[in-house]
Amino acid sequence: MYFKDLPGQESSKAYLDGLIKDDRIPHAILFTGPQGNGKLAFALAFAAALLCEEKEGIEVCGVCTHCTKSLKYIHPDLHFSFPVCSKEGKTREKTTSNDFLVEFRSFVKEGIFSGVDAWSRFINAENKAININVTECNQIIKSLGLRKYEGRYKIQLIYGAEYLSKEGNRLLKLIEEPTPDTIIILVSDFQDQILNTIKSRCQIFKIPPFQDEAIDQFLSEKVTDQKQREEMVRLSAGNITLASEIHQNDESDYDEILLNIFRSAYTSNITKMLSLSDRLSNMNKKEMEGFCLYTLHFLKEYMRVLHLQSTDLVRLSGKEKSTALKMTRSITFDMAFLIAELMEQNIGNIHRNANKKILWSSTMFGIEEIFAKNKIAS
Numbered sequence: 513m514y515f516k517d518l519p520g521q522e523s524s525k526a527y528l529d530g531l532i533k534d535d536r537i538p539h540a541i542l543f544t545g546p547q548g549n550g551k552l553a554f555a556l557a558f559a560a561a562l563l564c565e566e567k568e569g570i571e572v573c574g575v576c577t578h579c580t581k582s583l584k585y586i587h588p589d590l591h592f593s594f595p596v597c598s599k600e601g602k603t604r605e606k607t608t609s610n611d612f613l614v615e616f617r618s619f620v621k622e623g624i625f626s627g628v629d630a631w632s633r634f635i636n637a638e639n640k641a642i643n644i645n646v647t648e649c650n651q652i653i654k655s656l657g658l659r660k661y662e663g664r665y666k667i668q669l670i671y672g673a674e675y676l677s678k679e680g681n682r683l684l685k686l687i688e689e690p691t692p693d694t695i696i697i698l699v700s701d702f703q704d705q706i707l708n709t710i711k712s713r714c715q716i717f718k719i720p721p722f723q724d725e726a727i728d729q730f731l732s733e734k735v736t737d738q739k740q741r742e743e744m745v746r747l748s749a750g751n752i753t754l755a756s757e758i759h760q761n762d763e764s765d766y767d768e769i770l771l772n773i774f775r776s777a778y779t780s781n782i783t784k785m786l787s788l789s790d791r792l793s794n795m796n797k798k799e800m801e802g803f804c805l806y807t808l809h810f811l812k813e814y815m816r817v818l819h820l821q822s823t824d825l826v827r828l829s830g831k832e833k834s835t836a837l838k839m840t841r842s843i844t845f846d847m848a849f850l851i852a853e854l855m856e857q858n859i860g861n862i863h864r865n866a867n868k869k870i871l872w873s874s875t876m877f878g879i880e881e882i883f884a885k886n887k888i889a890s
């Protein structure tokens with residue numbers, strides 16, 4: 513990953529550019545900020561820039577041996593650690609990131625803008641607890657203690673730093689008094705969940721969400737229809753992970769399904785509710801999650817419509833706006849909030865592999881109940 517392949521985010525890029533040009537590179541830096549802000553891509557591009565021999569700030573030459581190796585994620589001075597689960601034939605205690613390096617390289621090449629959740633799915637660890645274990649921490653200490661091979665720096669990138677349990681405290685000395693030319697780059701969506709002892713020793717670099725223009729640029733090669741792209745930009749609200757998921761689910765008709773759920777729940781049409789529940793149960797986990805995320809986005813914007821009494825400033829398509837306006841007669845702010853809560857619970861339950869049929873039929877009845885109670889109240 514090079515910075516030139518990362519759309520927008522000019523001010524964050526300029527900051528890192530300054531660090532390199534002024535030779536003020538911190539020994540430990542934490543890339544954080546909201547989900548979908550490209551922090552892993554930033555961290556990898558920063559590592560590539562540090563390693564390039566012919567760089568100009570964050571601009572790499574792209575042709576030196578360091579660049580070619582960084583691009584393939586095989587540079588011997590760039591070490592990766594990330595949360596993993598046990599691997600076949602090995603106990604969990606003995607399993608480390610090295611056992612999953614091949615998978616990690618493919619994951620990064622395919623889904624650089626995905627989060628740790630997607631990584632966990634990628635290694636089929638959805639039902640297992642992933643973490644960065646004590647063996648891994650010891651390995652980090654050992655490998656950073658070794659001489660560097662080729663580059664000016666030895667870099668340790670820790671992706672999903674919130675998965676370092678208290679064993680992470682073994683790394684404190686390394687972070688505080690690193691060996692010369694050692695850089696530790698931590699990446700985390702959840703800054704609050706990182707050990708305070710570690711966080712307080714890092715320079716915290718918070719990256720904002722992507723600008724709409726950057727998301728548009730990211731989607732421009734994949735989606736040629738400008739109007740459709742505009743809608744996707746609106747939906748993703750600066751979250752590039754969401755933008756790529758919306759793109760993958762482009763063929764979906766989430767808006768239609770959601771509208772039908774509201775209609776059938778409002779009229780207590782049980783047959784229709786169950787058929788919608790069947791339809792959702794037949795989706796795979798990623799699609800179901802996509803639907804829940806879509807619903808949450810829609811409801812959030814719908815609540816803004818209720819608040820602003822207008823659809824002018826909301827991130828909804830033309831069709832969604834007209835749906836939202838019709839809904840204002842039957843769905844109050846409190847009802848929208850309760851439905852959103854149901855969807856949030858669903859995301860958690862989908863991750864926990866809950867029974868799909870039970871999950872969706874209870875969601876349908878839950879929404880119907882919300883409508884029924886409100887009718888009695890009004």
Ligand SMILES: [Zn+2]
Pocket residue numbers: 564565566567572573574575576577578579
């Ligand atoms: Zn280079």
